[in-house]
Amino acid sequence: MTAFTVWKFEDPDGAERAEKVLMSAQTEGLVTIVDHAVVTWPESADKPDTRHKRDSASRGAGWGALWGILGGALFMVPIAGAALGAGIGAIAKATDGTGITKDDLARIRTEIVPGTSALFLVTENADLDRLGERFHGRDSTLISTNLTPAERETLLDTFGHA
Numbered sequence: 668m669t670a671f672t673v674w675k676f677e678d679p680d681g682a683e684r685a686e687k688v689l690m691s692a693q694t695e696g697l698v699t700i701v702d703h704a705v706v707t708w709p710e711s712a713d714k715p716d717t718r719h720k721r722d723s724a725s726r727g728a729g730w731g732a733l734w735g736i737l738g739g740a741l742f743m744v745p746i747a748g749a750a751l752g753a754g755i756g757a758i759a760k761a762t763d764g765t766g767i768t769k770d771d772l773a774r775i776r777t778e779i780v781p782g783t784s785a786l787f788l789v790t791e792n793a794d795l796d797r798l799g800e801r802f803h804g805r806d807s808t809l810i811s812t813n814l815t816p817a818e819r820e821t822l823l824d825t826f827g828h829a
Contacts, residue, residue, distance in 0.1 A: 669819040674786045677806035679709045682784035698793040704734035710782040733826040766818030771811045
């Protein structure tokens with residue numbers, strides 16, 4: 668099964684530490700990483716910083732577009748009122764059919780704030796419960812998960828190809 672997950676951490680460095688745990692979990696066969704990005708938002712910064720590691724060089728541009736939408740454009744949307752709904756609606760068009768819903772986008776936007784960080788993942792064959800156990804004690808919150816086969820195809824067709 669393919670999953671899109673966002674693990675939120677209650678400090679700006681939590682996602683970077685979790686990335687190391689993720690790499691170890693992949694080495695142990697607990698998860699197959701399709702692609703991932705780390706979003707860090709120091710308390711004093713106006714906006715978060717998104718770092719995309721390009722897990723697959725041949726597909727880096729496509730995934731970079733997804734992480735740019737989620738880690739860049741999403742955080743330019745105001746967090747309050749009607750502007751949030753309008754901004755999220757516009758971004759949702761770019762992710763339509765991928766399993767990343769308006770509600771997911773709104774939750775990501777409202778929960779990832781200055782002083783936090785997030786690990787955005789697209790994985791296959793992951794034991795998310797066991798992966799979550801590895802993040803236990805790191806003040807992590809799972810925001811979104813499993814995709815249907817149709818959503819997986821749309822996500823991979825839209826963002827997974829160069």
